[in-house]
């Protein structure tokens with residue numbers, strides 16, 4: 001069936017198959033099949049019309065020489081063979097089917113990209129700009145002819161702008177913004193000025209003219225001497241103005257004060273003030289006027305509420321606080337709040353000693369006797385001891401070193417505000433012999449005297465001794 005189809009398609013080829021089987025033939029052709037070079041394709045293309053160009057067709061549309069073969073013996077390997085060397089034959093049944101060409105609407109979208117091998121000279125409108133691209137064309141596998149752009153001659157001047165020639169010429173002179181002519185033809189620019197500024201200028205010009213006229217008249221009538229006198233009068237007038245302005249604190253005075261004040265100086269001399277004194281007074285005045293700056297209170301009040309000095313703001317805050325305090329007092333019915341009043345010092349209730357305690361105190365403080373008092377816990381021994389210390393310190397206020405509060409232990413000493421007996425004596429742990437301890441105590445007493453501290457006369461201290469949880473020693 002396949003051989004019959006091939007015979008119908010190309011009788012010459014079918015004839016060539018005589019004497020061999022189809023499979024043997026295509027085995028041999030597959031071995032000898034070589035890729036067709038592109039030059040061969042290019043040379044073969046122009047001879048065919050575009051409608052019958054086999055390159056524009058798909059493999060299934062090529063011509064009757066296209067077919068698929070599969071080797072049933074070797075397995076599933078499929079080989080496609082297209083013979084492009086032979087012109088298409090319209091005699092075959094498959095070729096007849098493809099004589100009618102169908103076009104899609106999108107088939108001609110790429111017509112602009114078709115590279116024609118004709119040397120078409122570009123027209124004047126299509127002439128490319130002489131800007132050379134930095135991109136160099138990549139060398140392709142096929143060396144096709146490229147359309148070279150028509151380059152102008154090197155001597156031809158290149159137009160660098162499309163502006164008219166008048167725009168390229170330099171202006172005849174530099175025109176400033178004020179002198180620049182307006183766009184309106186024939187009208188020069190007129191600078192807008194304020195009417196009152198113009199009026200002031202006119203007045204100044206008129207005054208200048210008057211002054212010059214008067215100077216000429218004076219010079220002609222009074223001569224040089226008259227002119228000098230007039231100038232002096234004018235200076236004195238200026239100085240007088242400056243003094244008045246300084247007194248008022250005006251800005252005009254501040255500007256004029258550098259000139260000095262000759263007429264004030266003359267006035268002082270006229271009053272009988274010596275020249276040197278007048279100079280010093282004027283110098284002092286000048287310094288004062290230079291250093292003088294208006295205080296905020298001297299400055300006129302600003303009509304604007306936000307234009308206030310820091311002092312004015314503080315005064316306002318102070319007034320507000322006072323008003324708030326007054327208001328709070330009124331609300332609370334005149335009672336002062338706790339935060340504003342000082343807390344009263346809490347006083348400890350006075351201790352009232354019992355008869356027994358009083359007798360012990362009397363023996364120690366008045367009769368200067370050594371007393372041993374003891375008792376069970378909570379019977380008031382510490383209370384009595386603190387009261388006794390207090391009475392003795394009040395009694396010997398001018399001789400504080402005469403009262404010493406000691407205890408055998410540190411805890412007991414803390415309870416009555418004293419020190420340990422060993423610390424008071426300065427004997428350390430007290431493990432040495434008595435003579436050595438006495439010597440130590442005397443040395444310690446000397447040191448304390450030199451240092452100005454209260455001396456400890458442990459060795460020479462006599463009665464009364466108060467023995468209990470603590471002891472109080474009194475110097476005789």
Ligand SMILES: Nc1ncnc2c1ncn2[C@@H]1O[C@H](COP(=O)(O)OP(=O)(O)OP(=O)(O)O)[C@@H](O)[C@H]1O
Nearest residue numbers: 351352353354375376377378379380381382383384
């Ligand atoms: N004359 C007094 N007046 C008021 N209170 C007193 C008086 N005597 C003692 N007390 C009170 O009795 C309590 C015990 O007193 P205190 O601590 O002096 O006793 P104490 O004998 O020293 O006790 P302890 O032996 O345990 O140290 C304290 O709270 C103290 O206030």
